[in-house]
Amino acid sequence: MTNEIVVLRAGALTTVQDLGRPGYAHLGVPRSGALDPAALRLANRLVGNPESAAGLEITVTGCALRLTRAATVAVTGAEAEIRVGTRPGDPGRPLSVPAGAVLRIGAARNGVRNWLAVSGGVDVPPVLGSRATDTLSGLGPAPLRDGDRIPLGTPVGPPPPVDLTVGPPPRAELRLAVRLGPRHDWFTPAALDQLFGTAYTVSPVSNRVGARLAGAALPRAVAGELPSEGIVLGAVQVPADGQPLIFLADHPTTGGYPVIGVVADVTPLAQARPGTTVRFHGPQR
């Protein structure tokens, strides 16, 4: 009998994710990988997988899965109702799922995303060293659909006896540290004041490529086009409309709009619902 996950309900967007495919940006290949790598690593540790094993990233509406063999699973990330068959399960803890049982992860009650690790890991064929779905370039497996059967690997070891699983709940207001540059000199002093002095809100068109923000437009001091240049995770790019966009895991490798600054830690944005308030501060605080 094959070892598989049978997808009963894929939900809004469920993708295979691991720690991504760094090292190919010079060929135009995005990094991709889990939007909150620490949450996926934790889920993997809880089920005895290497931290780099592939799991599932589940978005907003949850999903329902059946495992064809018994497995240990763990769910991290947003607060959500978990059921193994009819039995409730806790997030952030190893859960035993018997062969044939249905695992249901409910809608995110707080935050946006969950990560599911299964003992043995998701074993789709790696592409350029990673099993991650890259929603920008289409590399890696397609997002899950109802009825898909996803191969599972062989468990390598028992889960560790304990792990720290208590994380803070998503905050209503995010405060993100930003280091200015490389192109802050393309903006007026007023733009920098607005970036640090006014509140932005997360726009509903945000996705794995980037968190789009709405708020005070950031006026440019330099007109004209910026020649395309390399982009890093967390880059705050300002397109023609002046509304900043923070690049996340599936960001393009190059971009032609100036980057006013770089956010030090983008992982809180993985749980930022549309409408969440974002405030920026300098790295010195």
Next chain:
Amino acid sequence: MRIRPVGAHALLLDLAPDREPARAEVAGRVEAWRAELAHRRDLGELAAVEIVPAATTVLLDGVPEPEETARLIAGWTPRPATAGSTADPVEVPITYDGEDLPVVASHWATNVAAVVDRLTRTEFQVAFCGFAPGFPYLTGLPDALALPRLPTPRSRVPAGSVALAGPYAGIYPSPSPGGWLLVGRTGLVLFDVTADPPSRLTPGTRVRLVPA
């Protein structure tokens, strides 16, 4: 050259610090630095996860000690751009039947046959990749022949399409929307995830667009 910090773990080598456009001379500096940095990384003198050339810059990402690395780089001089590229150019077979050839001819104040001749005779070099995995930005055309993009991009450009925009030629490795002017097509597979490297045309590679 100016080295700009990018976040906590990256550096941008700006090879047009006075905001000069991406002319051929700047592209030569970018390629010289890309080759130098890749060479230094191979020798173990530079730690960086990514070395990403672009139009007028080279980004180093995943740099453990950026301040120390910036000081180190400031003391280096890149060897001339031609030093590393001794291999024969990759010949990409092209069927020159693109629907925008007349538009290009009009911009260049010539006819379609002369456009094809010019593209056939030019030795290109991959300046950088971007937009999509394996999409090469090819330099080699004179700055004076730079072209505008289509005012409205096509919703779908087929894989293998050869096209021009700004100072660049490019080849679409996969179907996508696109605003470049189409001059031809190739059957050559540009991006194959089972190959190593997956891109046929990597930064620094010299290229000829020969008639199929």
